[in-house]
Structures are given as structure tokens and as C-alpha cells.
Amino acid sequence: MSTDNLTYTLRELLIERDVRLRVPSYQRAYSWDRNEWQIFVDDLQEQADSAYAHEHHYYLGHFLFEPTREGRTGLIDGQQRLTTAMLFTAAALPHLSTEASALSGQARAVLLRAGVPRLLAVAYDQRIFERLLERAVNNERRLVGGSTTAAQSKMTRAVDFFTEWLNEQEDVSLIAGRLLTTLLQAQVTTFTVSDARQAAQLFELQNDRGRQLTDVEKLKSYFIYQLYLKLPADEAEGAIDRVHRCFEDIFKSAPHIMGLSEDDILRFYFYAQHGGYQNDSVLHVLKARVKEGQISARTILDFCEQLSQAFTFIEEYQRPIHGAAVANLLRLDAYPNVVYPLLLRAFFQMHEGDHKLSEVWPTIIKISHVLEKLVFRFALINSRARETDRLNEVLLDLPLDARALESKLSNLLSSSGYWWYWRDEAFIQSLEALSYPNRRAIYLLWQYEQNLQRRGYEVAASEVNLNELEHIAPQTENQNPKPGYSNYHDVRFNQEHRNLLGNLLLITRSHNGSIGNIAFSKKLESYQQTPLAQQREIVDFFEEDESQRWGPKQIQRRHNHLVEWAQKRWSFSQS
Incomplete structure (x- = not known):
């Protein structure tokens, strides 16, 4: 790593040194929400109101950089803070008085350079981010719509939040000017690593200073770092671009999936395709397999593509177009850790086999009907026993024929031992005792x-x-x-x-x-x-x-x- 460890104000860094930044592909998308926005603006106001504000600059944080490439410096750490600073600037800029022309010019220069954003967000969120900044610089009142990812929605809502907060102040022009001045004079410390490979490794190892990373976000950076290690430079960029496109699709699907987190879907996919219900800690297992030499660059690419397909499948599954069997299972809303791995297992088996595309959804619908029977039984009896332990053999050897699956489950439910808790006798007893307020x-x-x-x-x-x-x-x-x-x-x-x-x-x-x-x-x-x-x-x-x-x-x-x-x-x- 280099020793470029310096301190600047935000104005010096972005305007005087003319630094232009990009968020590397291994980085997560923008994730701050209302709580972080409120803390951000409260901190700015506290600094602006201080009697000693002229003596002590506000500290915006430490920025960790990648080496400059094609005119842009990679921002490894500090993305959430810098993005929020720019979104606040976009919200405050239209409120500045006509007398504040110098401050207004600096604010515009922080956001855009020759009409191009100083900061490029992750590729799939860049267009919304750019439109938000352009709207502020051009003093336009048009709405910014078309968001499809959670990050895009949060960027838009951040500008709305700051705008509403400013509008609640007694003298909005005065407050907007004071806070923007405080922000542009805020100090940042910087450190630059020596190459992109070290940057990916550092991001994968570091503790995040803002909102906690999801396992899906950690997996993205970990896989990209592994591709740097496993492939020559001329092959790594193409492979990383494929991973980036997979996660773009994942982050677009995730906000439209009800009742499940990104990490839930990662776990369910892993159950379905990589060893059954016995593996709860996906990242731990994957890293162990990498260490043991079981995961190649090809395996990483296949994993990312299938994970993306899993998100797309679940998003499609939850759409209200698949008839009563699917609607019933979704309305029951029970044991998703049972339902989705089995559905994903069936989906991928059909894709990997000789099945026609026209056979996929009819088969999924029939399997859903069988699973609804099983899950209702689980939900009604509500035993403390772990259902997935009993279902592992079913998941690993899942019949695609719904009748065969129902027969297999029937035989298991008729057996003693492991399945004792959910046998017909227990089911009938639970039905006979069913009463209010059992939902x-x-x-x-x-x-x-x-x-x-x-x-x-x-x-x-x-x-x-x-x-x-x-x-x-x-x-x-x-x-x-x-x-x-x-x-x-x-x-x-x-x-x-x-x-x-x-x-x-x-x-x-x-x-x-x-x-x-x-x-x-x-x-x-x-x-x-x-x-x-x-x-x-x-x-x-x-x-x-x-x-x-x-x-x-x-x-x-x-x-x-x-x-x-x-x-x-x-x-x-x-x-």
C-alpha cells in the first residue's frame, strides 16, 4: 500500500484537487436510511450551531481509495457518507438565496464536473443518482422516478427527507446555507491502497462503519476478490463484470420479494443446490470450501448466475398469476425455510434436466399444492422439533412428480421415530383442539x-x-x-x-x-x-x-x- 495519508476539506478534495470518484463493482449499493439521514443532518446542525464552528471543522470521516483508473479514483470506504453528503447538497441547493452565489457555485461543482457527476455510483444505480444531482443543479422541480432497486429508492427518499427537513426550518435559506458551508468545510482523511486486488481484499476484511452489510453483499465482494486471485488480469475483469451483472439483477429483484430478506434467499438457494438443510452459515461454508480448494472461478460464476436465477424465480413465484395452489401457500405464510428450498430444488432440477420450459410452472404449481398440505400440518401442530432435519432426505432426492412427492411424504408421515410429531393422530388432535385466537x-x-x-x-x-x-x-x-x-x-x-x-x-x-x-x-x-x-x-x-x-x-x-x-x-x- 502507498503512504498517501492526507487530510482535506470536502471542498478541497473534490473541487481544488478535482478528484473524481467511482464506487468499485465489489462494493455494496447505497443502503443508508432514515435513521442515518437524521443523524447526518443532526451532526451538521450541531456543528453549525457551535460557537467554535470557525475553529473546529466537522469531521466527515476516513475515505479509503483505490488507485486512479481512467480518470476516476475507486472509493472503497466512505461511499455511504459521501453519497449522503451529495444527496443532502442536492436537497439544499435549491433553497439557497440569490445572495449566496459563491456557495451555490461550489455546491454545484461538488455534485457535477462539466455536467458529469463527481461520484459514479454502482452501475445499476447510477442513472437515478445522476438524475437527482442534475435536477438540483438545474433547479428543476420534476420528479425523479423509475427506481427498481432498493438503493435507488433510498437515494430518492433521502433527497425527499432532507427537503422536508429543510422546509420545516424557520428560515430555510439561512439554514441551508449554514449547513452547506459546514459540509463543504468538513474534513476528511484519505488513504490510498496500491492496487485493485488489495482494495477488494481490504473491503472484504474491513468492518463497515454504517449499516451492517448483508451476507449477500459480503459474498459479492468475497467472490470478486477470489476471482482476482484465481484468474490472470486479462480474464479477471470479464469474470468480475459477469458477477456484477448477476448482482445487479439480484438487487433489482430483492425489493419486489415480500417477506424474505436477501440473506434468506441466499440461504434457501444454498440449501437447494449445495448440500441440503444442514448448512446454515453460507459464508462460513463457502470460505471453508475455498480454503480446501473445492471452489474454482468457474464455480463462482455458476453460483452467482444460479443465485440470480433464484431471486428471479421467487419474485416471479410471488406474482398473483399462478392460481389457487400457489396463492394458498403464500397466504398460509408459514415455514418459508421449508417451502422455498424445495421449490428452488425443483426449479433447478428442471432447468438442468431435459424438461421443456412449458413444463416448469405447471410442475411448480402441482408441487406447491403438496407443500401446502405439509406446511399447514406443521403450522397447526407447531412442534418444537426441527422440521428441516426430517426433510433433508426429501430435499436431496426430490421427486419432480407431485404424486410421487405426496406419496413419499405420506409414507414418512405414517412412519414412527423422526416423523412422530406430525403423524395423522397428532394432526387430528390439533384440528379437534383448534380454537380462537389461533390464526x-x-x-x-x-x-x-x-x-x-x-x-x-x-x-x-x-x-x-x-x-x-x-x-x-x-x-x-x-x-x-x-x-x-x-x-x-x-x-x-x-x-x-x-x-x-x-x-x-x-x-x-x-x-x-x-x-x-x-x-x-x-x-x-x-x-x-x-x-x-x-x-x-x-x-x-x-x-x-x-x-x-x-x-x-x-x-x-x-x-x-x-x-x-x-x-x-x-x-x-x-x-
Whole structure:
């Protein structure tokens, strides 16, 4: 490494020394959020308000540089702080008074040089970053849209945050000028390493000073460093460019995937393609394999391309276009560590085999139907046993035929030992005990509703309150002389029946607010006017010699009916 260890103000570094910077491809994208933005602006204001501000410069931090290449110096450490400084400048610049022309000129020079940004962000985020700076320099009010990655969204929101913060100040022009002056006079220390290979290694080893790196971001830098080590220089750049494109696709997909982090998907992909559920620490395992000589440059490229495909597949899987089987599994929202590795395993098996592209999604949908049965059983029984230990053999030898998969799971669920917790006996016991407030009761009743609606009116999930349930016999006692419910002073009714599945109904949002704990006869009338078939069905639970009164007998009869239906709905075929 060189000894270029110097101190500058931000204005000296960027304007007087005319330094132009780029974020190397192994770096993570912009990741600061509201908490860091608030700290940033609070620090600037505290410095600007200090009585000794003229004596002590604000310290913006240490910047670690790569050697200059093609007119630009690589920024290894300091990207988050410098990017935020430029985004704040972009937000403050339009607020400067006409008298502050010198400061305004310096601010513009910090952002752009001859119309080109002083800092080039990672390639896939650069266009949004550039448009934000151009808008400020040209004093334009047009919105900046088109963001597709999380980093692009955060850049746009950072400018909005700083703009809103400035607008809340009593004298916005004065505050904008004072804080920009403080920022341009802020001190930075710099250090330059000797070559790009050392830079990648240093980034991979260093502790990040801002938001914690995800394992996906760490993996990107680690793989790029390994490619520097494993390939001659003329081959390394092309290979690194391929890795960069893979992670560009990953970071574009990630914000559109619901309920899963980047590291979740990395882990699920690793389960599916690199050894099963037994490997929890992906980075640790990969580094150990590199050390043992098991991972070549070709392996790294294949890994990155498949990881990118895994993100794309999950993004596509979550789109509402694949029918009831996928929609049910997503709505169940349980055991993603079971579901996604199995789906990814099937996806990659088909891609690596002789299957036609037209076969992929029909097969995935059929497998989803089988997995929904398994996951509902897991969720309902909720054993402390680790499900993935039992499923490892299924993952590693996954049948692509849904019937064969169902038969394999059925045989396992019928065996003793490892699978004891989820056998049919345990499943039936859990169904019979299902009661409020177990949220699996809502899912069961939703599936029951779909079954009833199959040949009639299809009620949309958006019309139903899937966070609350209607108690037919209400939770709060009705005080009318003849409410039509059981005796609320009956301990057995309160403990055994009032919250039982048989006393629960799905309800539409509009219906829920209109009935409360009214008398049962009035409720029954309202049930006849609803689009929900299970509410209209309540009248069928009265035998001919029964009055229309809702109590333990009717609740238990309906409960038994639902349990029997659920056993069939979530049973596993032996064929």
C-alpha cells in the first residue's frame, strides 16, 4: 500500500484537487436510511450551531481509495457518507438565496464536473443518482422516478427527507446555507491502497462503519476478490463484470420479494443446490470450501448466475398469476425455510434436466399444492422439533412428480421415530383442539369458504377480514332477555365452546362493524344477506326439532363437520 495519508476539506478534495470518484463493482449499493439521514443532518446542525464552528471543522470521516483508473479514483470506504453528503447538497441547493452565489457555485461543482457527476455510483444505480444531482443543479422541480432497486429508492427518499427537513426550518435559506458551508468545510482523511486486488481484499476484511452489510453483499465482494486471485488480469475483469451483472439483477429483484430478506434467499438457494438443510452459515461454508480448494472461478460464476436465477424465480413465484395452489401457500405464510428450498430444488432440477420450459410452472404449481398440505400440518401442530432435519432426505432426492412427492411424504408421515410429531393422530388432535385466537383457524375457514364457493360466487380475499373472526355466540354476553345464546355463566360453555372452531366464521369488513353482539335471530337474518357461503350455511346446522338457538350442541356439531372436512382437505394420498 502507498503512504498517501492526507487530510482535506470536502471542498478541497473534490473541487481544488478535482478528484473524481467511482464506487468499485465489489462494493455494496447505497443502503443508508432514515435513521442515518437524521443523524447526518443532526451532526451538521450541531456543528453549525457551535460557537467554535470557525475553529473546529466537522469531521466527515476516513475515505479509503483505490488507485486512479481512467480518470476516476475507486472509493472503497466512505461511499455511504459521501453519497449522503451529495444527496443532502442536492436537497439544499435549491433553497439557497440569490445572495449566496459563491456557495451555490461550489455546491454545484461538488455534485457535477462539466455536467458529469463527481461520484459514479454502482452501475445499476447510477442513472437515478445522476438524475437527482442534475435536477438540483438545474433547479428543476420534476420528479425523479423509475427506481427498481432498493438503493435507488433510498437515494430518492433521502433527497425527499432532507427537503422536508429543510422546509420545516424557520428560515430555510439561512439554514441551508449554514449547513452547506459546514459540509463543504468538513474534513476528511484519505488513504490510498496500491492496487485493485488489495482494495477488494481490504473491503472484504474491513468492518463497515454504517449499516451492517448483508451476507449477500459480503459474498459479492468475497467472490470478486477470489476471482482476482484465481484468474490472470486479462480474464479477471470479464469474470468480475459477469458477477456484477448477476448482482445487479439480484438487487433489482430483492425489493419486489415480500417477506424474505436477501440473506434468506441466499440461504434457501444454498440449501437447494449445495448440500441440503444442514448448512446454515453460507459464508462460513463457502470460505471453508475455498480454503480446501473445492471452489474454482468457474464455480463462482455458476453460483452467482444460479443465485440470480433464484431471486428471479421467487419474485416471479410471488406474482398473483399462478392460481389457487400457489396463492394458498403464500397466504398460509408459514415455514418459508421449508417451502422455498424445495421449490428452488425443483426449479433447478428442471432447468438442468431435459424438461421443456412449458413444463416448469405447471410442475411448480402441482408441487406447491403438496407443500401446502405439509406446511399447514406443521403450522397447526407447531412442534418444537426441527422440521428441516426430517426433510433433508426429501430435499436431496426430490421427486419432480407431485404424486410421487405426496406419496413419499405420506409414507414418512405414517412412519414412527423422526416423523412422530406430525403423524395423522397428532394432526387430528390439533384440528379437534383448534380454537380462537389461533390464526390457523382463519386460514382453515378461508379454505372452507373456497370449497363452498367452488361452483358459485367467488368472494375475493380483499372483501374478507382475514385478521379477525366472527364469534357466532359473541365474546361479550348479550344482555337482552332472550338473546338466543347459551348461558354465559356456564363454565363449560365458556371454556370449551365459546372460542371453539365451530363457533367461528369469516366475516366481511362491512358486516363486522354492523352486528356486534346482537341477538342470534338478528344475526341469522344478517347471515342470509352475505356473500359468504359459510354464514348462509349456519341455518343448515339446525335439526328439524330444534329452535333457532345457538349453543354447545350446535357449536359442537359444526365443529365436528369442519374437522372432518379439514382431515380430507389436508390428507396425504397413499398412491
